Amino acid sequence: AQSVSQHNHHVILSEAASLELGCNYSYGGTVNLFWYVQYPGQHLQLLLKYFSGDPLVKGIKGFEAEFIKSKFSFNLRKPSVQWSDTAEYFCAVNKGSNDYKLSFGAGTTVTVRA
Amino acid sequence: ETGVTQTPRHLVMGMTNKKSLKCEQHLGHNAMYWYKQSAKKPLELMFVYSLEERVENNSVPSRFSPECPNSSHLFLHLHTLQPEDSALYLCASRQDFDSNNEQFFGPGTRLTVL
Numbered sequence: 328a329q330s331v332s333q334h335n336h337h338v339i340l341s342e343a344a345s346l347e348l349g350c351n352y353s354y355g356g357t358v359n360l361f362w363y364v365q366y367p368g369q370h371l372q373l374l375l376k377y378f379s380g381d382p383l384v385k386g387i388k389g390f391e392a393e394f395i396k397s398k399f400s401f402n403l404r405k406p407s408v409q410w411s412d413t414a415e416y417f418c419a420v421n422k423g424s425n426d427y428k429l430s431f432g433a434g435t436t437v438t439v440r441a
Numbered sequence: 442e443t444g445v446t447q448t449p450r451h452l453v454m455g456m457t458n459k460k461s462l463k464c465e466q467h468l469g470h471n472a473m474y475w476y477k478q479s480a481k482k483p484l485e486l487m488f489v490y491s492l493e494e495r496v497e498n499n500s501v502p503s504r505f506s507p508e509c510p511n512s513s514h515l516f517l518h519l520h521t522l523q524p525e526d527s528a529l530y531l532c533a534s535r536q537d538f539d540s541n542n543e544q545f546f547g548p549g550t551r552l553t554v555l
Contacts, residue, residue, distance in 0.1 A: 331483065336481065359541055361543060363546075369548065370445075370531075370547055370548040370549065371531065371533075371546035372546075373543050373545075376543055378541055417484070423541070427496065427497070427538050428486060428497070429484075429486070430483070431483040431484040432483055433481055434483075
């Protein structure tokens, strides 16, 4: 079965610091990759997605992620975080070619201190 | 109303009660999902519907009973729940069951079973 690992459970950093959240998955074939964010009290929202093409994907709010196929990784980055980036971040994967299931990581809580 | 809505947002019930969770999507999507979100665990897929037909029942106990009367509405009927069923229940929709698109999530129902 597909599994998704997020390396950090909780990350605490100061405003203007750089952020990188790790995500690795276990499936060896074609994949579609997603990062979702859940702000306190709000619903899960899509930050960015990768289906094919340029492995460096840019999303909303200054986030980007890089797909490295050889490492089965899809790490999320933001060069300079803001207090409003405090949220829980989820990596999700489904197999390419019409897989209806989305496998999620356990999430990483990011706390940004002003 | 836009996106995916869920009611109620919070629910407290005893183990002998019967209650229902409601989800409605206003996106014209054809696939709908129920997930269980517990703290520090990956989202657990419970049920998937495509055009009102259930295509996935992910080993969910029978005390959870889904219903999809049309492609815009999804219910989760609850009966004789256990305290360990306390969690955030998320509904999501997707354009099509077998398309390469992201899922859109509702805000969830926070369920507490006493």
